[in-house]
Amino acid sequence: MDEQLVRTLTRGDWTAEIYSLSLPGEFDIVYRNNQGNEVERVTVAGISSYHQREAEIITHLEQLQKGDLSEARPDLEDAGEY
Secondary structure, three states: OOOEEEEEEEEOOEEEEEEEOOOOOEEEEEEEOOOOOEEEEEEEEOOOOOOOOHHHHHHHHHHHHHOOOOOOOOOOOOOOOO
8 A cells, every 4th residue: 555644743752653545535544653653643535635634633642652542532524314
């Protein structure tokens, strides 16, 4: 599967890398810790793609960074109602 990095969001020294996949409207989000290790990978699909979900992505990145996963993981794979 061809992936192309389209955006990187950061909080401190943690990152969320957003990759465009070969299928239109599908993106992989790779969360990396301060050592550059992959912590989590999520696929985002649907019309809303990652643009409308940027706030959710940043919030989840902050939760991973703090180690606070008491909140439910956002369902970024849900296409939403856009």
